[in-house]
Structure formats: structure tokens, C-alpha cells
Amino acid sequence: EAQVTQNPRYLITVTGKKLTVTCSQNMNHEYMSWYRQDPGLGLRQIYYSMNVEVTDKGDVPEGYKVSRKEKRNFPLILESPSPNQTSLYFCASSSGAQYNEQFFGPGTRLTVL
């Protein structure tokens, strides 16, 4: 089954404790992206990657890191999480030919205390 998977789905952590949210897709997609969803703010793009070893900042990259060492994986790293990073996070991917029609993962709900 074609899908985007994220782990963990739920995470409660404390300020400053480094964490990684993994994202993996099995559709051989070139493009991958991370978003956060907050009430009243819609989906905001954090980082995106148009291919392996290529990453770019979205609209809200502060406090986040990403890497794209393999085509299928695009982890989101929070080196020192803060409470304002409490949010619902979505990973998405799409093929190079249609890289605007993204497939989304199920979401990761992160709470930073």
C-alpha cells in the first residue's frame, strides 16, 4: 500500500530534550516536506526537500533541522524543543512530475512541557 508513515504519532516531552520525528514514504517520491498545523493558522511549511541531499527552508524553519540522506526518509529534528513547538506535525511527499499534489502522513501530535 502506498503511504507516508510518521513515528511517533504522539509524543510528550520536556523543554530542551532533543527529539526526532521520522517520516518515510514507499512511493519513490522525489519531493518531501514537513508542515505544522496550529489552530487558526492552517498548515505552515517548515522544510522541504526536492530530492536527496537537497533541503530548503519553508516559512517557519526556526528551531528545526532536517536531513535527506535517502530518498524514502525525511526526519524532522528538534535539537532543543520549546513549548511553542507544541503542534500537530505532518510529513508529505509527491513525485517529481506532480510534486504539488502531495500525499500526507497521519500526523504527529507533539507536546513540549
Place this chain on the structure above:
Amino acid sequence: DQQVKQNSPSLSVQEGRISILNCDYTNSMFDYFLWYKKYPAEGPTFLISISSIKDKNEDGRFTVFLNKSAKHLSLHIVPSQPGDSAVYFCAAFLTNAGKSTFGDGTTLTVKP
């Protein structure tokens, strides 16, 4: 500076009637527009898209209209069904840059 806006947070329509969801944008460089649908506890799913060189795209019950001069697009759902009840996001894309910008979403409720 919010480049994509959905000014109606919610919309309620009767089953069988037309639902019209609206979206405005400010950046004339956007060259691709999409609508996504989101159910609770799930990720958004792609619904329909339109290139900036077109003014209409239709897929079954869903039609998207683009008015470039007004920087406005709309999604029409005809006829509306209770299963269409969800949050709808408008998104705009700069295809050369790979950046996408989403609106805040509109919650559609279709009443039986």
C-alpha cells in the same frame, strides 16, 4: 503576511445543495493551486488542482474556478453529501521553488 486566505472559517449546507468554498491569495507568482480535504485525526488528502494557465478544472462533483485578475479561487461541490463534511484547505504553490502555502481552512458541514 498571510499570502493565502480562506475568510470563512466554517460553512454549513444542506445535503444535495451546492457548497462553495472560497480562497484569496496575494502573490501573483503562484502558479499552481490545490484543494485538500482533511478529516479529524487524519492527514490532508488531495482533492483537486488547477494550473494558473487555466480558469476551471472539474473532477466529478468537484470544480475549481480560478480568477487570476481577482487573485481568487473557489471550490464548488455539487451535490453536497454528508461525507463531504471535513476541513478544506486551499493551497498555492510556487513550482520552481517547491514552496507551498496553505490557507487556514474552512470547516464544511453538510446536513442530511
